[in-house]
Each structure stands twice: as structure tokens, then as C-alpha cells.
Amino acid sequence: MERRKERIDRGIKVRAGDVFALCSWREMLYLLAPRLIPVLGFLLLPLILDNYWQKVLLSVAAFALLAISWDILAQSGMISLGQALFFGLGAYCSGVLTHVFGWPPLLALPVAALLGGLLSTLCLLPVLRLRGVYFSMVTLIIPLMLVRVVEATKIFGGTEGLSGIAPLPSKWIELYLIVGALLAALFGFRRMLDSDYGLVLKAIKDNDRSVINAGINIYWFKAQALFIASSLAALTGAFMTHVYMFVGMPVFALDYSILPIAAAVVGGPGTLAGATVGAVILVPLSEVLRGIGGLRIVFYGLFLVVFIVALPEGIFHYIQRKYHQFERWVEVQ
Amino acid sequence: MGAGPLLALKALYKNFGGILAINDLSFELAQGELLGLIGPNGSGKTTAVNLITGFVKPSSGAVVYRGRTISGLPPYAIVRLGISRTFQMVKPFYQLPAYKNMIIPLCSPRVKQMAGGRYGDRDAVALDLLEEVGFERDAQVAYKSAAVLPQGYLKRLELAKAIALKPDVVILDELFSGLSLAEVASIVPIIERLRQEGKSIIMIEHRLKELFRIADRVVVLNFGQKIAEGRAEAVMASDAVKKAYLGVEA
Numbered sequence: 001m002e003r004r005k006e007r008i009d010r011g012i013k014v015r016a017g018d019v020f021a022l023c024s025w026r027e028m029l030y031l032l033a034p035r036l037i038p039v040l041g042f043l044l045l046p047l048i049l050d051n052y053w054q055k056v057l058l059s060v061a062a063f064a065l066l067a068i069s070w071d072i073l074a075q076s077g078m079i080s081l082g083q084a085l086f087f088g089l090g091a092y093c094s095g096v097l098t099h100v101f102g103w104p105p106l107l108a109l110p111v112a113a114l115l116g117g118l119l120s121t122l123c124l125l126p127v128l129r130l131r132g133v134y135f136s137m138v139t140l141i142i143p144l145m146l147v148r149v150v151e152a153t154k155i156f157g158g159t160e161g162l163s164g165i166a167p168l169p170s171k172w173i174e175l176y177l178i179v180g181a182l183l184a185a186l187f188g189f190r191r192m193l194d195s196d197y198g199l200v201l202k203a204i205k206d207n208d209r210s211v212i213n214a215g216i217n218i219y220w221f222k223a224q225a226l227f228i229a230s231s232l233a234a235l236t237g238a239f240m241t242h243v244y245m246f247v248g249m250p251v252f253a254l255d256y257s258i259l260p261i262a263a264a265v266v267g268g269p270g271t272l273a274g275a276t277v278g279a280v281i282l283v284p285l286s287e288v289l290r291g292i293g294g295l296r297i298v299f300y301g302l303f304l305v306v307f308i309v310a311l312p313e314g315i316f317h318y319i320q321r322k323y324h325q326f327e328r329w330v331e332v333q
Numbered sequence: 334m335g336a337g338p339l340l341a342l343k344a345l346y347k348n349f350g351g352i353l354a355i356n357d358l359s360f361e362l363a364q365g366e367l368l369g370l371i372g373p374n375g376s377g378k379t380t381a382v383n384l385i386t387g388f389v390k391p392s393s394g395a396v397v398y399r400g401r402t403i404s405g406l407p408p409y410a411i412v413r414l415g416i417s418r419t420f421q422m423v424k425p426f427y428q429l430p431a432y433k434n435m436i437i438p439l440c441s442p443r444v445k446q447m448a449g450g451r452y453g454d455r456d457a458v459a460l461d462l463l464e465e466v467g468f469e470r471d472a473q474v475a476y477k478s479a480a481v482l483p484q485g486y487l488k489r490l491e492l493a494k495a496i497a498l499k500p501d502v503v504i505l506d507e508l509f510s511g512l513s514l515a516e517v518a519s520i521v522p523i524i525e526r527l528r529q530e531g532k533s534i535i536m537i538e539h540r541l542k543e544l545f546r547i548a549d550r551v552v553v554l555n556f557g558q559k560i561a562e563g564r565a566e567a568v569m570a571s572d573a574v575k576k577a578y579l580g581v582e583a
């Protein structure tokens with residue numbers, strides 16, 4: 001006699017497909033909880049946390065945004081190794097707009113997001129036709145090149161960077177701006193990926209020939225996805241410029257490229273929620289590990305490997321499955 | 334334009350790094366015609382389709398559609414002019430239900446243009462199109478994931494994706510390969526219906542018996558060259574075809 005595990009959708013999940021079948025508050029709660037918990041969590045945390053952990057929360061939200069941006073690109077068939085490019089361009093745009101042109105930060109932010117997204121898209125437009133690792137290599141190289149350009153031309157403060165940049169009006173505006181941006185991006189772009197438009201993007205990743213064969217200009221769609229994703233990352237960069245009140249060469253650092261990928265992979269790519277969960281776990285973990293000094297990166301790396309081996313589907317997919325299905329052992333002959 | 338052919342291949346050559354896959358190929362497709370394109374494996378049939386649809390650029394020669402040279406246009410632009418094709422290797426989106434696979438072609442600018450500027454309810458149109466190609470509506474086959482559908486349905490899905498684009502020319506690359514006789518018999522009426530609607534069709538087939546029953550004319554390729562052209566019986570009687578295609582010494 002053999003045993004195998006059987007997974008069955010919870011009845012409520014099946015019925016929840018049809019809105020009219022919902023009758024009790026329990027069922028409503030079952031549906032709403034996955035949305036309510038992150039929303040309430042992110043909105044309430046700034047009120048509960050102390051100063052230090054508020055900064056960590058800010059960092060979580062920033063990396064979650066970078067990871068969401070990475071995931072949007074990955075869903076459209078573009079594996080970016082250069083989130084730092086988008087982040088850095090946004091950071092410099094906002095820094096220059098406020099420092100050189102004297103714009104108020106709240107106006108500079110959205111403009112820097114769009115401008116940074118536009119510049120990033122223009123940077124990568126010539127290589128949009130490259131596939132797979134060839135595209136990725138270019139995204140990896142460009143931010144490294146830009147660092148040297150800033151250094152050699154001494155543009156925008158050169159190696160010194162621009163400091164004394166105007167901060168956002170208050171700590172609370174800062175916190176709720178980034179948390180609000182994260183929630184809006186998470187739910188908004190999840191919706192986008194579930195729409196027919198998102199289906200086309202995902203189809204380009206799976207089988208671009210079949211999409212071209214539908215008379216669709218995939219390069220136009222990829223450029224749009226690139227603009228959306230890079231604007232999001234540029235917004236994050238612009239935001240951090242005002243948090244640090246500084247912009248300089250470190251904005252193109254590898255950390256901004258690698259950590260978002262780690263977050264998206266650990267959390268589970270393809271849902272944006274996974275990318276967020278990944279950032280929520282990895283960023284505080286990195287803070288906690290700060291205490292152990294030199295071996296920090298080793299522990300961090302070990303944690304990553306264990307997670308990826310143990311839960312290759314990603315944490316979010318795992319939680320989602322547990323939430324919607326129950327398992328039981330059945331006997332098979 | 335008037336009496337000219339709908340589609341014409343003019344002295345096409347295609348060189349793949351030394352391999353001459355298409356060698357001086359010319360033929361025409363008339364409005365409303367069903368043309369069979371046959372030849373042994375590797376004779377260049379799929380390459381000819383790729384040349385027409387723009388997936389491959391010719392080394393020299395031209396493809397002319399409605400009097401306009403289309404070789405050199407990107408493939409998506411050629412589709413928008415009304416030429417759609419199926420792929421020999423079906424590659425559906427396996428994780429999606431069959432009808433969601435139809436959303437991609439239904440997002441095509443061609444669909445909007447043909448429907449007078451609007452897309453309509455894509456899910457409903459998808460279900461209608463799938464019913465047309467034999468997805469039984471009662472059995473809810475259209476809602477099944479493409480991963481569990483048998484080959485026969487995947488080929489129909491491929492056909493439905495091509496039809497969704499409201500094409501004037503449909504090119505079917507070995508639609509019948511891998512299908513049972515019964516499955517082929519159930520798809521033939523769909524193709525005949527397309528013809529009655531006035532569509533012009535190029536059919537690449539190895540199933541000669543089924544092809545000859547519906548084709549007006551066939552073109553035979555061997556080593557990238559056209560070795561015969563005409564009505565099916567006449568072509569198959571020619572010595573060159575017997576020798577090249579059937580491996581029979583005349």
C-alpha cells in the first residue's frame with residue numbers, strides 16, 4: 001500500500017470564484033484578509049515602531065519597490081541585473097531638480113520618477129531586441145559605466161556628489177509616502193499583470209514569436225514595461241535622495257541591483273506580492289545580522305541558499321497554497 | 334490591382350550560412366485559392382512560410398502582396414495586412430486555460446482595425462472562436478488548461494488563433510501532423526468553411542491524400558527549388574516528383 005499527498009482547494013476558495021456565492025462575514029474575511037493584513041500592517045507599523053525601526057521600514061519599502069520593479073520586468077521577459085541604473089537615474093534627477101533648480105522635493109519626486117524612467121528606457125532601447133543573458137549583461141554594465149562617467153567628468157559634484165539636498169517636509173510624510181507608494185504599486189501593478197495587457201507581457205516572456213504572430217509589436221510593449229518598471233525604481237531612488245539629503249556615485253552601487261533580485265526570488269517571482277514578502281524578510285534580516293560583524297554576508301548568503309533550496313517556489317506561493325488548499329494523505333494501490 | 338495574384342513570391346533565395354534553403358522560388362496564390370505546398374523534410378517549406386510572414390528575411394527576391402512588396406516588413410506588420418499563419422510546432426501558453434490563450438491574438442491591432450475600432454468582449458469572442466474550431470461548448474473544453482489538452486485540440490487552438498486575426502490569407506504549416514485520421518477528418522470541414530468565407534489558404538502537408546481532396550493546386554519543393562506545380566494528379570504523375578518526393582525511381 002502506498003500513500004501519496006493529495007491537495008484539495010478549500011470549498012470556500014472554489015465558491016469565492018463566484019461573488020454571489022459569498023454570504024457570511026467569515027467568507028468575506030477569508031477573501032479580504034490577504035489584502036487587509038499587508039495594508040493594515042504597513043499603515044500601522046510607522047505608528048508602532050521606534051525611530052531606528054522606522055528607518056528599517058523605510059528601507060524595506062524602498063527595496064520592495066525595487067523588487068516589484070524587477071518582477072514587472074521579469075514578467076515581461078527582461079531579467080534586469082541593473083536596478084541600480086533606474087534607481088540612480090531617479091536619484092540624480094531629483095537631486096539636480098531640487099539642488100540646482102531649487103524645486104520643492106514633493107514636486108521633484110514625481111518628475112524625477114518619470115524623467116528617470118524615460119532616461120532608463122532610452123538607455124536600454126537599443127538593446128531591447130537582445131534576449132536573455134545578453135540583455136541582462138547590458139543592464140549590469142551601464143550603471144557601472146555611469147559611475148565612471150560621473151567620476152571622470154566631475155558632473156553633478158563628481159566623486160563628492162551633491163549634499164545638503166532638501167529633505168521631505170516631515171518624517172511622517174516621508175514614511176507614509178513610501179508606504180503609500182508601495183501599496184499602490186503592489187495592488188495597482190498586480191491588477192495590471194492580471195489584465196489582458198499583463199497577459200500580453202507574460203506571453204512575450206513565454207513565447208515571443210507567438211505574440212509577434214498576433215500582429216503585436218513586442219518591442220513597443222517591452223518598452224512600455226521598461227518605462228513602467230524603471231519609473232517605479234526611479235521614484236524609489238528620488239525618494240532616497242531626499243531621505244539621505246545626498247546623491248552621489250553610491251546610488252549606482254551593486255546592492256540596489258542584487259538585493260531586489262534576492263527579494264523577488266526568495267519571495268517568489270511573478271506575483272509582486274512575493275517580491276514584497278521577500279523584502280519584508282531580507283531587509284530586517286540584514287539589519288539583525290549587522291550585530292555579528294564580519295560574517296554577516298556569509299550568514300546572509302547561507303540563509304538565501306537554504307531558502308531557495310527549501311522553497312524553490314518562493315515564500316509567497318507557499319503561503320498562498322497553504323491558504324487556499326488543505327492537504328491529506330490518501331492511500332493508493 | 335484587379336486581376337493580379339493576391340500573393341506572389343518572386344525569385345526568392347534564402348541562404349542560411351552556406352545552406353541554400355530556398356533556391357529561386359517563385360509561385361503565386363490567387364484570391365480564394367487553396368494551394369498545397371509539399372516536399373520532403375528539409376525541402377524548405379517552413380522557410381518559405383517564414384519568408385512570406387517576415388520571420389526570415391530573403392537573401393534576394395521579393396514577396397508581393399496585393400501589389401505591394403512586403404518582404405522587409407517586420408512580421409507583426411505583415412500580420413496586420415491580413416496574412417496569418419500557424420506554427421508547425423505548437424507552443425501554447427500551457428499554464429493558461431485554452432480560451433485565455435486566445436486573448437493574445439484578440440489583443441492584436443488587426444482585430445481592432447477589422448472590428449471598426451473596438452476590441453469587444455475578448456473572453457466571449459474567444460469562446461465563440463474556439464467553438465467554431467470544434468471546442469465543444471457543452472463539455473467546457475475551452476476552460477481546460479492547455480497543459481492537459483490532447484494534441485488535436487492544441488492544433489485546433491493554433492488554428493483558432495490564426496482565424497482570430499480575421500486574415501485574408503491563412504498559412505497552415507503541417508496542421509495535420511501528429512493527428513489521427515479521425516481528428517484530421519474533423520478539422521477538414523473547418524478549412525473548407527474558411528474557403529467558403531473567401532479566405533485564401535496555403536497548406537503545407539505531409540498527409541497528401543487529405544490535402545489533394547481539398548487543394549486546387551499544389552507546388553512541390555525539393556532542396557529549396559520548385560520542381561513541379563499544377564493540379565494534384567498531374568503533379569504526382571511527373572517523374573521529377575516521383576523521384577524526389579516519393580523516392581521512387583522513374
Ligand SMILES: Nc1ncnc2c1ncn2[C@@H]1O[C@H](COP(=O)(O)OP(=O)(O)O)[C@@H](O)[C@H]1O
Pocket residue numbers: 349352354372373374375376377378379380381
Ligand atoms: N533558422 C535557420 N538557420 C539555419 N538553417 C535553417 C534555418 N531554418 C531552416 N534551416 C535549414 O533550411 C532547410 C529547410 O528547412 P525547413 O524550411 O524547415 O524545411 P521543411 O519545412 O520543408 O521541412 C533545412 O536544411 C534546415 O536545416
Ligand SMILES: [Mg+2]
Pocket residue numbers: 378379380421
Ligand atoms: Mg517544416
